[in-house]
Amino acid sequence: xxxxxxxxxxxxxxxxxxxxxxxxxxxxxxxxxxxxxxxxxxxxxxxxxxxxxxxxxxxxxxxxxxxxxxxxxxxxxxxxxxxxxxxxxxxxxxxxxxxxxxxxxxxxxxxxxxxxxxxxxxxxxxxxxxxxxxxxxxxxxxxxxxxxxxxxxxxxxxxxxxxxxxxxxxxxxxxxxxxxxxxxxxxxxxxxxxxxxxxxxxxxxxxxxxxxxxxxxxxxxxxxxxxxxxxxxxxxxxxxxxxxxxxxxxxxxxxxxxxxxxxxxxxxxxxxxxxxxxxxxxxxxxxxxxxxxxxxxxxxxxxxxxxxxxxxxxxxxxxxxxxxxxxxxxxxxxxxxxxxxxxxxxxxxxxxxxxxxxxxxxxxxxxxxxxxxxxxxxxxxxxxxxxxxxxxxxxxxxxxxxxxxxxxxxxxxxxxxxxxxxxxxxxxxxxxxxx
Ligand SMILES: [Mn+2]
Numbered sequence: 564x565x566x567x568x569x570x571x572x573x574x575x576x577x578x579x580x581x582x583x584x585x586x587x588x589x590x591x592x593x594x595x596x597x598x599x600x601x602x603x604x605x606x607x608x609x610x611x612x613x614x615x616x617x618x619x620x621x622x623x624x625x626x627x628x629x630x631x632x633x634x635x636x637x638x639x640x641x642x643x644x645x646x647x648x649x650x651x652x653x654x655x656x657x658x659x660x661x662x663x664x665x666x667x668x669x670x671x672x673x674x675x676x677x678x679x680x681x682x683x684x685x686x687x688x689x690x691x692x693x694x695x696x697x698x699x700x701x702x703x704x705x706x707x708x709x710x711x712x713x714x715x716x717x718x719x720x721x722x723x724x725x726x727x728x729x730x731x732x733x734x735x736x737x738x739x740x741x742x743x744x745x746x747x748x749x750x751x752x753x754x755x756x757x758x759x760x761x762x763x764x765x766x767x768x769x770x771x772x773x774x775x776x777x778x779x780x781x782x783x784x785x786x787x788x789x790x791x792x793x794x795x796x797x798x799x800x801x802x803x804x805x806x807x808x809x810x811x812x813x814x815x816x817x818x819x820x821x822x823x824x825x826x827x828x829x830x831x832x833x834x835x836x837x838x839x840x841x842x843x844x845x846x847x848x849x850x851x852x853x854x855x856x857x858x859x860x861x862x863x864x865x866x867x868x869x870x871x872x873x874x875x876x877x878x879x880x881x882x883x884x885x886x887x888x889x890x891x892x893x894x895x896x897x898x899x900x901x902x903x904x905x906x907x908x909x910x911x912x913x914x915x916x917x918x919x920x921x922x923x924x925x926x927x928x929x930x931x932x933x934x935x936x937x938x939x940x941x942x943x944x945x946x947x948x949x950x951x952x953x954x955x956x957x958x959x960x961x962x963x964x965x966x967x968x969x970x971x972x973x974x975x976x977x978x979x980x981x982x983x984x985x986x987x988x989x990x991x992x993x994x995x996x997x998x
Pocket of ligand 1: 831914939941964
């Protein structure tokens with residue numbers, strides 16, 4: 564659990580780093596699924612990181628003037644009728660009591676109050692271009708604030724994107740965050756294990772998806788952190804296959820990419836196992852290559868390394884492995900230079916992980932690892948069903964993905980709860996029945 568004092572410390576660190584001014588963070592808009600039915604709501608990750616406030620219709624404003632830091636929350640008001648239909652709200656009182664707002668206001672007051680707040684500042688920290696509605700309110704407020712300050716010559720004249728600074732802090736996970744990541748990843752690893760155990764020829768992709776998502780909810784996770792991918796056979800060559808509608812056949816591999824979202828923190832795990840319980844020779848060749856590449860990338864993890872270099876290593880090892888298996892022909896260095904691996908390995912070897920499954924997008928892949936960084940390592944090989952590929956390899960798709968935490972001296976694999984060695988997988992596939 565993230566305590567209210569941790570949230571306060573985060574706000575102080577971020578606004579102190581940004582400097583004098585006012586930071587404005589709007590919530591994500593709600594999103595319609597059909598008619599008057601919305602998708603389950605997900606708060607904006609930066610707003611979550613700095614406040615924990617879960618509701619839509621929210622705007623956080625954090626002001627810094629000299630030593631003084633003031634935290635405003637503009638929130639949906641309490642409304643008994645609405646709450647009877649659609650669920651509880653914290654309201655203005657709750658925003659103060661549970662979320663440490665210095666001032667809390669009903670969100671309809673934003674139009675009036677924001678110009679009065681902004682007129683005191685020269686810099687507005689605001690992520691323009693993400694949300695048309697709040698862009699309009701913020702732009703209008705800046706105009707009004709400038710009018711109010713015409714005579715003094717001060718007031719807001721500069722808008723700065725706060726994301727890079729917020730993401731810099733989000734990149735390093737605190738002890739409390741690591742605990743939540745562990746929990747989310749543990750739940751996900753258990754779900755993968757269960758899915759392996761119930762896999763048998765004749766079961767469908769959607770039934771495996773149901774098992775995965777059942778295990779998530781059973782353990783208190785709110786939802787999958789992204790659409791669960793259950794891809795049998797050739798479907799595994801579609802990177803984001805989420806239709807999950809086919810029956811699984813003996814002789815095929817099944818690729819499952821699934822992670823839970825628990826207390827706002829995301830897991831991201833992929834395993835690939837044989838539907839019939841035994842890998843074929845060719846499947847084993849590809850699987851062993853991907854596993855070897857994954858382990859060699861993980862072994863390199865320590866403070867000072869970076870994702871870009873790990874990706875270069877994966878590209879080199881996969882290209883070499885594909886030459887050895889006869890899937891690529893030519894000189895290793897030339898093939899690497901010409902990116903020939905991209906026909907079979909078209910994504911990067913990993914990404915940051917945290918509140919978002921693809922976390923802190925403003926942190927460059929060349930950023931040097933620090934203790935507390937968390938990311939995935941997920942090499943894959945996807946062989947298309949095409950004429951010039953050896954027949955026995957066509958349609959084989961393997962990805963193996965673990966979640967890695969950087970420690971003071973090296974790394975910890977957070978997703979060790981689900982096996983990945985060939986013998987260990989073959990020992991458990993199909994040993995249980997579907998409930
Ligand atoms: Mn991933």
